[in-house]
Amino acid sequence: MTNSEVFHIRTEEAPSLAAPASTSGAIGWMRQNLFSSVGNTILTIIGILIAYSLFAPLIQFALIDAVWTGENRDACLPQEAGEHVGACWAYVKAYLPQFIYGRYPTEEIWRVNIVYFLFAALLIPLAIPKVPFKAINAILFLGVFPFVSLVLLTGGDFDIGFWGWGFVVVLALIGVVIAAVQMFAGGQDFAGVKPVLLAFVGTAVVIGAIFTLASIDFGLPVVETAVWGGLLMTLVIAVTGIVASLPLGIVLALGRRSQMPIVRLLSVIFIEFWRGVPLITVLFMSSVVLPLFLPEGVTFDKLLRVLIGVTLFSAAYMAEVVRGGLQAIPKGQYEGAMALGLRFWPMMYLIILPQALKLVIPGIVNTFIGLFKDTTLVLIVGMFDLLGQIQSSFSDPTWSTPTQGHTGYLFAAIVYWCFCFGMSRYSIFIENKLNTGHKR
Amino acid sequence: MSVMEQDSAGAPARASLANDPVVRGYFFQFILVLGVVILGWFIVTNTLANLERQNIASGWGFLGNTAGFATSQSLVESSETSTYGWLLYVGFLNTLLVAAVGVILATIIGFIVGIARLSNNWVISKIAYCYVELVRNIPLLLQIFFWYFAVLRAVPGKREKWSFLFNSFHLNIAGLRGPKPIWGPGAEWIGIAFLVAIALCFFIARWARKRQEATGQQFPTFWTSFGLIIALPVLAYLVAGMPMHLEYPNFVETGPILLQGFELNVGFNLIPEFLALLLALSIYTASFIAEIVRAGIQAVSHGQTEASHALGLRNGHTLRLVVIPQAMRVIIPPLTSQYLNLTKNSSLAVAIAYPDLVSIGGTELNQTGQAIEIIAIWLAIYLSLSLITSAFMNWYNQRMALVER
Numbered sequence: 001m002t003n004s005e006v007f008h009i010r011t012e013e014a015p016s017l018a019a020p021a022s023t024s025g026a027i028g029w030m031r032q033n034l035f036s037s038v039g040n041t042i043l044t045i046i047g048i049l050i051a052y053s054l055f056a057p058l059i060q061f062a063l064i065d066a067v068w069t070g071e072n073r074d075a076c077l078p079q080e081a082g083e084h085v086g087a088c089w090a091y092v093k094a095y096l097p098q099f100i101y102g103r104y105p106t107e108e109i110w111r112v113n114i115v116y117f118l119f120a121a122l123l124i125p126l127a128i129p130k131v132p133f134k135a136i137n138a139i140l141f142l143g144v145f146p147f148v149s150l151v152l153l154t155g156g157d158f159d160i161g162f163w164g165w166g167f168v169v170v171l172a173l174i175g176v177v178i179a180a181v182q183m184f185a186g187g188q189d190f191a192g193v194k195p196v197l198l199a200f201v202g203t204a205v206v207i208g209a210i211f212t213l214a215s216i217d218f219g220l221p222v223v224e225t226a227v228w229g230g231l232l233m234t235l236v237i238a239v240t241g242i243v244a245s246l247p248l249g250i251v252l253a254l255g256r257r258s259q260m261p262i263v264r265l266l267s268v269i270f271i272e273f274w275r276g277v278p279l280i281t282v283l284f285m286s287s288v289v290l291p292l293f294l295p296e297g298v299t300f301d302k303l304l305r306v307l308i309g310v311t312l313f314s315a316a317y318m319a320e321v322v323r324g325g326l327q328a329i330p331k332g333q334y335e336g337a338m339a340l341g342l343r344f345w346p347m348m349y350l351i352i353l354p355q356a357l358k359l360v361i362p363g364i365v366n367t368f369i370g371l372f373k374d375t376t377l378v379l380i381v382g383m384f385d386l387l388g389q390i391q392s393s394f395s396d397p398t399w400s401t402p403t404q405g406h407t408g409y410l411f412a413a414i415v416y417w418c419f420c421f422g423m424s425r426y427s428i429f430i431e432n433k434l435n436t437g438h439k440r
Numbered sequence: 441m442s443v444m445e446q447d448s449a450g451a452p453a454r455a456s457l458a459n460d461p462v463v464r465g466y467f468f469q470f471i472l473v474l475g476v477v478i479l480g481w482f483i484v485t486n487t488l489a490n491l492e493r494q495n496i497a498s499g500w501g502f503l504g505n506t507a508g509f510a511t512s513q514s515l516v517e518s519s520e521t522s523t524y525g526w527l528l529y530v531g532f533l534n535t536l537l538v539a540a541v542g543v544i545l546a547t548i549i550g551f552i553v554g555i556a557r558l559s560n561n562w563v564i565s566k567i568a569y570c571y572v573e574l575v576r577n578i579p580l581l582l583q584i585f586f587w588y589f590a591v592l593r594a595v596p597g598k599r600e601k602w603s604f605l606f607n608s609f610h611l612n613i614a615g616l617r618g619p620k621p622i623w624g625p626g627a628e629w630i631g632i633a634f635l636v637a638i639a640l641c642f643f644i645a646r647w648a649r650k651r652q653e654a655t656g657q658q659f660p661t662f663w664t665s666f667g668l669i670i671a672l673p674v675l676a677y678l679v680a681g682m683p684m685h686l687e688y689p690n691f692v693e694t695g696p697i698l699l700q701g702f703e704l705n706v707g708f709n710l711i712p713e714f715l716a717l718l719l720a721l722s723i724y725t726a727s728f729i730a731e732i733v734r735a736g737i738q739a740v741s742h743g744q745t746e747a748s749h750a751l752g753l754r755n756g757h758t759l760r761l762v763v764i765p766q767a768m769r770v771i772i773p774p775l776t777s778q779y780l781n782l783t784k785n786s787s788l789a790v791a792i793a794y795p796d797l798v799s800i801g802g803t804e805l806n807q808t809g810q811a812i813e814i815i816a817i818w819l820a821i822y823l824s825l826s827l828i829t830s831a832f833m834n835w836y837n838q839r840m841a842l843v844e845r
Contacts, residue, residue: 033562040561047563262469266476273819276826278784280798281818288811293483311778372580380791389584405593409586413578420577 025225059402060219061086061408069093076382087407094315099389099411102229104353108221112232115149119235126425129433136175142243152235158214163298168208176199195345199278224305229384231415236303237385238372241310242318246364250357254348256323267319274316279377282309306378316369321363325356358434365427369420376416387412488811494809502808504526511795513711524804528814531800532821536817538796545722546782547775550729557734568730575727581788583724588716588792598701603690610689614701616715617689620708626685632671633676641665713794717747717786723781729775736771737763741773769837776833780826787822797821 022028032103061309067076075349076088089321101112122141125131128201148370150156178200179193246409255267274282286309287302294300302306357364379388390408393399473825491498503525515533518526556568573581593613596602601610601617609618641664648659677684689707692700702709740763748758789796801814808814 033560036560043564044561047561047567048545051563051567127520260465260469262473266472273823276780276823277819278787278798278822280787280790281815281822282813284798284802284805284818285815288805289815292487292812296487296489321809369577373577376579376581377788379581380788387579387585391585406590409582409590412582413586416582417574417577421573421636424577 008338012032022035061406071405073397073401074400076399076403078402085403087410088401088403089407091393091407092411093403094399095390095393099230099386100232102232102384102389103227104223104229104232105221105227110225111152111220111223113168115152118145118148119239129430144187146240146243147213149216151218152220153223153228153232154225155218155220156214157217157222158211160211160215162299164211165208165296167210168204171207172201172204175204176321177229179381190380217250225301228303230389231303231386232386233303233378233383233388234372234375237310237378238368240307241314241371241375242368244307244311246319249322250353252315252319253322253326256319257326268387271316274313275320279313279374280380282313283377285309302383306381306383310371310375314367317367317370318364321360321367322356324363325360325418326352329356329360360425361434362431365430366422369423369427372414372419374422386415484705496809498810500698500811500813502810502813505808507804507807509682510806512789512793512802513795515679515712516613519805524808527800527804528797528817531795531797534794535783535786535798538714538721538789539786542718542721542725542782542786543779545718546550546725546778548730549722549726551733553730554737556735557730558737572727572730573648574733575723578722580720580785581791584720584788584792586717587719588712592716593705599693599697601702608688610691610702612701613712615711615712618701618708619686620686621684622687624685626683629676629680630673630684637668637672640668645669658676681710694793711794713789713792716792717789717794721782721785725785728781732771732778733767736767739770771834772837776830776837779830779833782820783825783829 001385017197021031023032063086065084066089067085067087068089070076070088070090073091073095075090076085078085097106097109101109102113122137122145126134126137157350175197179197182188182193182196215409252267252271255263256271258264258267283306286305286418290308291299292307333351333355334347337351342350375385376387384392390412394405394408462691493532504523507524507527508520510522511518511527511530511534513534514530515537516530518530551567553571556564557572559568566686596612598612598614601612603610611617611618640784641661644659645661648661652658687707689709690703692703694700744762744766745758748762753761786796787798787823790799790802793799798818800819805811805814
């Protein structure tokens with residue numbers, strides 16, 4: 001056999017292949033992502049069916065069959081308004097002031113509005129990274145705003161009483177005693193003890209000033225916390241809980257990483273205790289047991305008791321978030337600070353905490369989302385947050401219709417969802433923004 | 441404190457004692473302990489004084505008193521004549537029941553949704569995304585109310601029913617009813633056979649792994665175990681003379697109107713509170729588990745999948761032998777805390793009066809006024825549940841982590 005026999009010479013052109021399936025444009029996209037195989041096609045069809053069976057009734061109920069206007073239940077009754085009645089938005093409209101302000105007296109609502117406005121005006125610039133004056137903004141928001149709103153919402157004119165003023169005096173005295181011990185036993189000069197003196201006496205002076213402010217009679221009518229409710233209550237509990245738990249959480253996180261065994265042990269016990277129990281038992285504890293812990297004659301407002309419980313509870317979670325940030329700071333930063341001769345607290349607030357807290361902003365926001373959702377639990381101990389207010393409006397015969405409950409829950413779900421989803425998007429945004437420099 | 445890291449052995453001679461980190465450490469800890477002791481003393485004396493003023497006798501004696509109320513669901517014998525202590529135990533079992541079933545359901549839904557979020561199919565992954573973002577941003581209590589008041593109150597009334605699954609399960613306002621197995625004499629052999637099957641599976645798995653390591657031959661462990669677990673109890677059932685039959689719920693449609701509807705205590709009944717709580721808890725927790733699963737799978741680098749494909753493993757094997765074992769290490773620690781969250785969140789049962797630990801305890805608290813004792817019991821139980829779960833999960837986590845070099 002010679003080589004020439006196996007030569008094959010094509011005499012005609014090969015038939016041209018069909019053009020490849022389009023991978024661009026809407027059809028190409030659908031072919032790739034929805035119908036790439038038989039199994040995939042079945043999945044797509046099942047998925048579309050699921051989505052349709054969930055969303056079609058929802059849209060039907062919330063928009064198409066909905067009743068938008070009306071004076072009372074007649075507008076939303078099937079007997080009056082026709083066969084299919086969906087969401088009764090007229091009821092939500094009628095109840096909207098209660099959902100936002102609770103049973104706050106109508107003529108005093110301007111005070112709540114000022115608080116809402118201040119809250120937004122201080123929080124929004126703080127949340128946008130590009131806006132300047134962050135430090136002063138934060139001081140106004142975390143330091144001044146809480147007390148302004150305390151006076152505005154309650155009406156001020158508090159009776160601080162013996163224990164309150166006693167606490168301030170004791171705090172100042174502790175500072176003086178520590179300074180004196182350091183000066184006489186430790187042989188330090190006045191400049192050496194100034195920070196300690198400043199920390200304790202300064203705190204005492206600030207708390208004293210707050211007490212004075214709170215005990216001034218501004219002529220505002222007093223509004224009992226029992227009539228607060230709705231979104232106001234939800235925001236008061238969530239914001240107070242998070243703002244008050246942050247410093248406590250930082251102290252606990254530092255305590256857990258401390259090298260002093262007793263400090264570490266106590267911090268671990270505190271954190272694990274609060275993280276191990278459900279919030280409901282904490283709320284029961286603060287509403288039933290906390291009054292027993294206090295000396296005779298001292299009574300706390302019910303809201304304040306709940307706030308204490310919520311703060312201690314979220315402080316434990318906050319401590320774990322902050323600890324994560326502290327652990328992410330390289331050891332070199334600690335060593336560098338110590339090499340510069342900084343003591344513990346200056347090292348913490350000048351070097352470590354600014355970096356660590358910046359890292360954990362997403363974690364703090366997530367804790368806040370959790371707390372915001374958990375505020376609904378206060379309705380179990382008889383307080384009216386947004387959900388509690390909606391729940392209690394169901395007993396009103398003026399608006400009692402078959403769809404009232406569904407409408408109320410749908411409204412609550414929309415409000416909570418908007419808040420929580422917005423915050424979680426913000427946390428992702430910050431996470432991406434911080435993702436540039438510090439990642440190791 | 442980090443200051444203590446300085447070398448204290450060669451302290452400079454003229455430094456005062458007040459600047460010695462060790463001494464300062466002792467001093468601060470002493471002050472702290474003193475503060476805690478004073479706080480504790482303050483609380484205890486105040487509490488004792490307050491209790492005496494309110495004429496509340498503290499102590500655990502009330503647990504032996506007759507409670508006078510009954511629970512709507514009980515896994516053990518209980519009635520109006522049960523004691524407070526026994527009812528707390530009933531509540532504790534109910535908590536465990538809803539938590540255990542909830543954990544299983546939430547894990548199943550969560551894994552399905554988490555994997556669906558990674559699907560190449562656009563519709564499926566978007567549905568999973570919507571599910572996660574919708575469910576986890578709405579408070580759990582609202583979801584419990586939704587299931588209880590809006591869904592399970594919309595089902596037919598007491599004298600009507602919705603039937604499904606070949607007319608053996610029925611839903612109405614009194615809950616879900618279905619057939620209940622009635623065990624006759626000799627039924628214990630079925631249980632024994634089941635246990636034997638599990639033990640056999642364990643040994644077969646060990647033997648198969650050893651053989652595979654020695655010879656490379658594979659053994660169909662999964663299907664063998666599956667067959668054993670089904671076949672042995674069925675065999676025992678047949679050999680013991682079929683000592684089990686199903687008791688179907690009895691729906692009365694005629695007769696006095698008060699007796700119409702399902703006959704009491706016939707068949708198997710799930711109360712609507714349990715259903716609502718279970719649905720809400722597992723759907724809510726599943727949305728968090730789905731995110732954990734997704735993050736865990738994405739944490740395994742794509743190179744692992746590619747390397748596995750290069751070795752000739754198919755998609756299923758790649759997922760089962762390469763990706764999931766590595767993802768589990770990332771998934772397990774946050775999964776543990778979700779299980780704990782679910783258990784703690786089951787205390788929301790009190791809002792819809794499912795008779796769990798907190799709900800029953802709350803009723804007892806109102807009746808007896810023994811607030812401190814009951815809250816102490818709650819705290820002790822939830823804390824020990826937390827500690828036991830995290831201890832178990834730490835052990836499991838260590839086993840999984842051992843795979844790492």
